[in-house]
Amino acid sequence: MGWFTKKAEIEPQPPLPDIWHVCPKCQAHVFKKSWESALKVCPKCGHHDRLGARERIALLVDPGTFREFGTEITPSDPLGFSDAKGPYAEKAAATVKKLGQSEAVVVGSGNVEGTRVVLAVMDFRFLGGSLSTGTGEKIALAIKHAMDFRRAFVMVSASGGARMHEGILSLMQMAKTCAALQRHREAGLPYISILTDPTTGGVSASYALVGDVNIAEPGTLIGFAGRRVIETTIKQKLPDDFQTAEYLLEHGFVDMIVPRAELKARLAAVLAYRNRV
Amino acid sequence: MGREGEYMKKTNSPGAAAGAAADGKGAAARAPSAWDKVQLARNPGRPTFRDYAARMCDEFIELHGDRLVADDPAISGGLARIGKLRFMMIGQQKGVTTEERIACRFGMANPDGYRKALRLARLAEKWGLPVLTLVDTPGAYPGLDAEARGQGEAIGRNLMELAGLRTPILVVVTGEGGSGGALGIAVGDRILMLENAVYSVISPEGCASILWRDGAKAPEAAEALKITAHDLARLGVVDGIIPEPAGGAHTDPASAIALVREAVSEHLRELASGPTGDRLVDERFRKFSAMGRFSAAKAIKLAP
Numbered sequence: 001m002g003w004f005t006k007k008a009e010i011e012p013q014p015p016l017p018d019i020w021h022v023c024p025k026c027q028a029h030v031f032k033k034s035w036e037s038a039l040k041v042c043p044k045c046g047h048h049d050r051l052g053a054r055e056r057i058a059l060l061v062d063p064g065t066f067r068e069f070g071t072e073i074t075p076s077d078p079l080g081f082s083d084a085k086g087p088y089a090e091k092a093a094a095t096v097k098k099l100g101q102s103e104a105v106v107v108g109s110g111n112v113e114g115t116r117v118v119l120a121v122m123d124f125r126f127l128g129g130s131l132s133t134g135t136g137e138k139i140a141l142a143i144k145h146a147m148d149f150r151r152a153f154v155m156v157s158a159s160g161g162a163r164m165h166e167g168i169l170s171l172m173q174m175a176k177t178c179a180a181l182q183r184h185r186e187a188g189l190p191y192i193s194i195l196t197d198p199t200t201g202g203v204s205a206s207y208a209l210v211g212d213v214n215i216a217e218p219g220t221l222i223g224f225a226g227r228r229v230i231e232t233t234i235k236q237k238l239p240d241d242f243q244t245a246e247y248l249l250e251h252g253f254v255d256m257i258v259p260r261a262e263l264k265a266r267l268a269a270v271l272a273y274r275n276r277v
Numbered sequence: 278m279g280r281e282g283e284y285m286k287k288t289n290s291p292g293a294a295a296g297a298a299a300d301g302k303g304a305a306a307r308a309p310s311a312w313d314k315v316q317l318a319r320n321p322g323r324p325t326f327r328d329y330a331a332r333m334c335d336e337f338i339e340l341h342g343d344r345l346v347a348d349d350p351a352i353s354g355g356l357a358r359i360g361k362l363r364f365m366m367i368g369q370q371k372g373v374t375t376e377e378r379i380a381c382r383f384g385m386a387n388p389d390g391y392r393k394a395l396r397l398a399r400l401a402e403k404w405g406l407p408v409l410t411l412v413d414t415p416g417a418y419p420g421l422d423a424e425a426r427g428q429g430e431a432i433g434r435n436l437m438e439l440a441g442l443r444t445p446i447l448v449v450v451t452g453e454g455g456s457g458g459a460l461g462i463a464v465g466d467r468i469l470m471l472e473n474a475v476y477s478v479i480s481p482e483g484c485a486s487i488l489w490r491d492g493a494k495a496p497e498a499a500e501a502l503k504i505t506a507h508d509l510a511r512l513g514v515v516d517g518i519i520p521e522p523a524g525g526a527h528t529d530p531a532s533a534i535a536l537v538r539e540a541v542s543e544h545l546r547e548l549a550s551g552p553t554g555d556r557l558v559d560e561r562f563r564k565f566s567a568m569g570r571f572s573a574a575k576a577i578k579l580a581p
Contacts, residue, residue: 073571074579078512079503083488089577096579133569134576140566162456162478164488167502168514169569171456171478175464176565178436183562186441202478204429205417205457210437224428224457225419233419243424253427 023047025219039260048217048260050197052099053106053123056156060264061110061119068108069145070138075103078133081165088165095126103134104159107142109151113268118146121156124198130163131203136173139207143180152190152271153181157208161201174206181207190274192267195222195245195254213270214254216245217263222254309473312496314505315481317473318452319415322527324534326353326368326411329451332531333538334359337366340400343392346426351381351418352390352462354397357409359538362545365401367394367462368411368451384453385418388431391461395435398442407445407545410462415480417458432461439464440565441558445548449519449537450474450506451526466551466561467544468514470506471537472521476514477504514568517544 021035022028026045035042039059040049051059057066075092082088096102104126109118120142122129139155146153162170181191193211198221205224208214216222223243231238241247248254258266309317317323330337330353339355342348354367371384394410401408417428439446439462446465454463454476470476479487481499486492509515519540526533552560 072573074576076569076571076576078569078575079501081501083498083501084490084494085488092577093579134571136569137571164479164484164502166569167478167512168476168504168509169512171460172514172565172568174433174457174460175436175440176568178433179440179464179562179565182437182441185437202457205432205461206436207433209427209430210433222429223424224417224432225424229419230421230424234421236421238421242421247425251425251427253430 024049041260046218046259048197048219050124050158052125053101053121053156056121056196057106057108057110057119059260060112060154060156060267062113066108066110066119068106070107070141071102073102073134073138073141075132075134076166078169079165079167081167083165092127092165099123099126101126103138104129104132104163105135105138107138107145109145109149112154112264112271115152115268115271116149117152117154117271118142118149119154119156122158122203124158124160127163128161129157129159129203130161131159131170131173131177131206132163132166133169133173135163136170136176139173139177140180143177143184146189147184147187150187150189152192152274153184154192154194154267155207155211156194156196157199157203158196159199159201159203159208161203171202174202177207178210181210185212188276190271192270194263194267195220197221200224200226200243209253213256215263215266215270216248216254216257218245218257218259220245222248310496311475311499311502311505311508312481314473314475315495315499317525317527318475320525320527322530323413323452324526324530324537325373326370326413327373328530328534329368329411329537330355330357330366333534333541334366340397341393343389343396345389345392347387347389349387349390349393350377351384351386351414352394354394356406359542359545362542362549364407364409364545365397366409366411367397369414369458369462371413371452382418382420384414385416386414386458386461387418387420387423388426388428391417391428391431391435394462395438398439398446402442402444405444407447407548408442408465409447409449409541409545410465412448412450412454412459412463412476413452414455414458415453416455417461432457435461436464440561443554443558445545445551445557446561447541447544447548449541450476450515451537455480464561464565466548466557466564467516469517469519469540469544470509470515471519471526471533472506473525474506475499475504476506476509477502
């Protein structure tokens with residue numbers, strides 16, 4: 001029995017430092033540091049992991065040039081909504097605190113390789129990047145700012161759709177933001193839409209796919225209806241690449257797919273073609 | 278806006294509430310719940326687009342096709358006349374017979390339908406006709422072809438283009454206002470709802486299965502989502518409520534259609550004497566900008 005009991009004498013090991021990132025797509029173990037320096041793109045399979053709004057801004061905007069506005073706009077609870085998990089107001093307040101962000105979008109102006117633009121960058125971590133009254137208001141404010149200063153508007157979408165907790169008023173933000181875009185368009189100003197994973201539901205059916213130029217990251221999920229809903233409705237299996245950026249490119253709804261590392265340079269290159277003030 | 282006040286008053290009359298309670302859902306002696314209204318809004322005996330075209334209008338000349346790929350029967354439209362009022366009428370068609378319902382996908386449009394709607398709206402702008410849209414859909418169609426042909430793009434494009442259309446748009450939610458699929462033809466200068474119509478960001482069943490993890494909690498979700506005409510009037514989304522016959526539109530379609538005709542004529546006439554061109558578009562923009570406008574006083578209190 002001697003060496004059986006010995007096992008118990010082994011000291012429990014302290015957990016290994018969290019130095020590995022496991023790619024959710026190919027399961028490859030990658031050094032976290034090298035994964036982060038690769039902009040959260042898997043070096044093995046090219047899977048683009050989601051970025052928070054601040055990380056995205058750091059990626060696209062020249063250092064030190066971003067000026068945020070609209071931070072006074074925070075979530076509202078127009079319906080007094082509660083679900084199985086409790087009041088929406090508590091959930092929203094906790095999310096603001098946890099992320100240190102006023103809503104599911106960060107808006108501001110900044111330079112992209114020297115060109116001043118107005119950006120609205122969604123953050124999927126904020127209640128699934130859902131479009132709420134606050135989010136819609138911030139986006140509309142950003143578009144107005146772009147009009148006031150005659151600047152291009154760059155929208156980075158990352159959203160599961162409209163925020164149910166704010167009911168019909170969330171749906172109306174689709175109309176509000178698109179009405180603002182229409183004015184921006186009538187003013188002859190460029191609108192570049194960048195679609196990142198995921199861009200679905202009400203966001204796909206409002207501002208995300210109506211850019212003058214639509215740019216998507218590789219592998220991005222883009223679609224209006226959910227895959228399961230469609231499969232249940234039409235009673236057939238959908239192709240594997242259904243609703244990916246590549247599928248949308250093939251069907252004519254995005255202009256280009258640009259890997260993250262090249263995104264800023266490509267955005268700047270496109271913006272350089274704006275030939276009027 | 279005196280007329281709108283009147284519609285509200287009519288709807289608040291005890292007759293209206295008693296009528297809906299007589300639906301036979303065990304709702305006797307109480308006002309219909311949001312879930313009762315969902316059932317009323319979905320009642321297959323309710324007037325459909327075709328009934329309004331044939332019985333509300335004195336003339337309806339249907340126009341077909343999106344000029345791109347198809348003619349989607351789930352959205353119908355054409356030149357319409359009530360008395361001397363001429364306008365473009367566009368709306369979702371749920372169908373009446375089983376074959377029609379299947380052909381119309383129960384009123385769930387493909388992108389082709391939204392593009393046809395936009396084509397007709399632009400034609401109305403060119404010819405100086407106001408637009409009337411009748412909204413009645415569970416939602417945009419969730420299908421393979423719908424996605425392949427750009428369901429999201431089609432709806433988003435309509436939201437932009439309708440916001441900028443330089444002719445008046447009157448929207449009437451006649452039955453189910455199902456999410457983005459409804460909104461795709463529901464950007465307008467005045468938005469009316471029938472008394473028992475509902476309009477929601479997501480179906481109560483869909484919301485219940487996501488937030489309650491139980492589709493059977495749809496009645497609770499319906500209540501929480503605030504989807505009735507009165508809720509939407511309170512939230513500033515709809516401008517007026519069109520009363521229905523006691524018991525709901527399906528109990529007396531002829532009277533229901535007559536009430537819609539009265540309201541539509543009234544509002545189209547008012548819109549015709551209102552602002553035009555850029556001013557019309559500015560006011561429409563302001564209308565939607567005001568929806569859910571942020572107010573620090575009403576915001577959720579955050580920990581300092």
